[in-house]
Amino acid sequence: MQSNHFGGEKLHTINRRMFIIGAAKFVVFTGIIIRLFSLQITENKKYLTLSDKNRLREWRLPPVRGEFLDYFGNVIAGNLKIYQLHVIPEQVENFKSLMLRLKELLNLSDTQFNKIIKKKNSQKSWETLIVSDNLTWEQFTKINFFLHELTGAKAVLSVSRDYPLSENYTHVLGYVSMASAKDILNNDIIKNNHVPGLKVGKTGLEKSFENDLIGSNGIQRYEVNAYGKRINQIDHQEGTKGKTIKLTIDTEVQKLSNELLKDLAGSISVMDIYTGDIIAMHSSPSFDPNLFLFGISQDDWQLIRNNPLKPLVNKTLSGLYSPGSTIKPIVALSALENDIISKDFKVNCTGKIEMYGQTYHCWKKKGHGVVNLKSAMKVSCDTYFYEITRKLGVDRLKKTALKFGLGEKVLNEIYSNEKKGLVPDTQWKKNTLGKGWVIGETLITGIGQGYLQTTPLQLCLMTAQLANGGFKIYPKIVVEENVKTETEIKSIMNDNLEQLNLKNDELKLDTSKLFDFQNIKKHEPLFQNSENIKLVREAMFASTNEIRGTSYKSRIDDPKYQFAGKTGTSQVKRITEEDRELDLKTFEIPYNERDHALYVAFGPYKNPRYALSIVIEHGGSGSSTAAPIAKKLFKLIIDRHELREKIKIKKTIKA
Structure with a gap:
């Protein structure tokens, strides 16, 4: 009798444990099913969007600035295409390693390299660093070739001002240069159209008619691979060119x-x-206003500033x-x-x-x-x-x-x-x-x-x-x-x-x-x-x-x-x-x-x-x-x- 009683209790214990384990399995399995349902059905749009964000990239293009014409329709302040290299610090795993590699690829001097490092240290961590705002075609193609190993770097096609008549119109037109924090803060139009490297009017008519000249951003959307390299353009939205202004001057x-x-x-x-x-x-x-477009050198600035005339x-x-x-x-x-x-x-x-x-x-x-x-x-x-x-x-x-x-x-x-x-x-x-x-x-x-x-x-x-x-x-x-x-x-x-x-x-x-x-x-x-x-x-x-x-x-x-x-x-x-x-x-x-x-x-x-x-x-x-x-x-x-x-x-x- 005692042996049967002991065997019954043992069987009851086993059944109870199996029930608990089975119940636990059921709960876990049900939880997995619910989670899978949530991921694939309920939160489908959310994760699809996140997936697309990893796969797709959107670039805001710099606005194309309006031109100045003389009375006879000749361009006296126009635009030209330039190539830039941007670095997004948040996307960089090893900033020092990246910069040394860029120094090698672009043949940067120690002075240029130190200047870039100093510039990075003076910026906010989320701000885009412009390594170069005027790459040669050779430098641009080289950067694109090695882009897969330059995580966080981005080669950009941009536009810049061009003054074909150099010093003849300097005091009439003024000149443009990189938008400062003050420019962005004081002008909502500049703020809304700002992209890294944007140049705005600093003096003369360039400054007076800034809101008419600046234009609006274009947008490009690309599909990228795991390295962030562009593999396919998905969409392109044209921006609006700034107003063309004609002057009375001959x-x-x-x-x-x-x-x-x-x-x-x-x-x-x-x-x-x-x-x-x-x-x-x-x-x-x-003086030649083109000197200010990509940052005037110290020597040129001193020559202009110290000229007694x-x-x-x-x-x-x-x-x-x-x-x-x-x-x-x-x-x-x-x-x-x-x-x-x-x-x-x-x-x-x-x-x-x-x-x-x-x-x-x-x-x-x-x-x-x-x-x-x-x-x-x-x-x-x-x-x-x-x-x-x-x-x-x-x-x-x-x-x-x-x-x-x-x-x-x-x-x-x-x-x-x-x-x-x-x-x-x-x-x-x-x-x-x-x-x-x-x-x-x-x-x-x-x-x-x-x-x-x-x-x-x-x-x-x-x-x-x-x-x-x-x-x-x-x-x-x-x-x-x-x-x-x-x-x-x-x-x-x-x-x-x-x-x-x-x-x-x-x-x-x-x-x-x-x-x-x-x-x-x-x-x-x-x-x-x-x-x-x-x-x-x-x-x-x-x-x-x-x-x-x-x-x-x-x-x-x-x-x-x-x-x-x-x-x-x-x-x-x-x-x-x-x-x-x-x-x-x-x-x-x-x-x-x-x-x-x-x-x-x-x-x-x-x-x-x-x-x-x-x-x-x-x-x-x-x-x-x-x-x-x-x-x-x-x-x-x-x-x-x-x-x-x-x-x-x-x-x-x-x-």
Whole structure:
């Protein structure tokens, strides 16, 4: 009995264990089935996506930047294909080993290698490292051949800016360079289109029109093998190219400006006196913007930065100069408009005047004798302009100067580095310097010295508005759609002139209200009596085309090219009595102490169409240095006028 009892308990225990084991097997088996069901059915999409992510790669392509064209449709800032090598640190198993292999394949110098390592250490761990942003074709093919053993490395076909005319357009266009953290942070469009190696505008129009130029990313999808090597392209989505921007500038005139200013510091500006189109705008010296595309070398940067002629400064927009005698047409006009003088007003110039114990010299030591408006402008007599400015006063002079474009930005906010300049008055000095205005400051303002500061482009605009008969124009450097033609603008100007004459008749020439006239139309007159503008233009003609005129040697007798202008010499230091006694030639004076040379002009004289301004830093005399440049410029400008008009006719026909 005892044996049977023991056997029964043993059998019961075995059955119970088998049941537990069987139950456990069932639970495990059921769990496996449930998990398999979950993996293959419930989470099928999830793991299929993960699988595709391992098998498929997506690359965001750099956006293709919009181009800049000159007025005739020539590319002045385009794009070219380049090859880059990127390394994604998160995908690299042994970074040091990879970099040593790349150093061997690309024949990197120790300096280049150390620079890459330093760059990697300064970046975030997840940021793509650009090992090279301009591989040769040989390097690119070699990298692709060994790509299977370069885990984490990626050879990329990209695009980069190209400036085919190098230094000719540097200060107009600016340049692009690698997008900085600040660029990405401050601009959502750059942020949304950013890819490693993206280049964005840093200065000039490249920066001003960044949002229009940048374009949008393209996308490529590839199938890759276990090593990450591309084996098949699955999809390609085209990005949107940035906007193409056409400028008003004529490349041939721009190139000649660059040649004429070679080895000089200065500026040339050329403008259409009706449409406001800027035909040329060059600052010298310049530099090659292509140097900045892939990171400028230290040697090149030091050469540019330490150049005493300051190539980094856009002198046309940022350079502030005393206008010297180029301001005299505005002084004469202001005096005429305010009935301070007539065309027959005369002054006897003895070479100097004295006032309150202070002597004010004319540039000609022995004086010019008796001069009227025309002869004073022709020989640039300082004494004459001392006298009429004394009668006029600086406050009334300022009103006229502001009307003609001085003291305000010419291109509004297109260029962030454009300066306003300064046209002083009595209130300005009191507010700024806390002192009262003195009569001596009025006299020197009348010959373009003292506190008066202008940019070369302002002087060009001033001259253009004198040349077109005294009407306001609206300068532009980018070609706009549906703009008025020269004929339409002239018609508006004539209508405005008729309204002004009618207004003056009603006022019976009430001089107290002359400066209150405001016309609601564009291209309003900047004068009250058109005869005054005519007198000033005739005086400028005499300055260039009559014997004893300060720019007579630079005249052109052919009416097709004949122009009228005004020279200017801007002092950079106070002239002492000792300096006057020495009477040194320009080449005998230290460079930084030489006067600036200026010239403003318009032509052709009979039917004017273009105005220009020339500034040569420390060039000495405007008559000997700046005016001869105008002679060469006007020949080309006038010769290319017909070509420019043909472009406008074609555009009108298409519209």
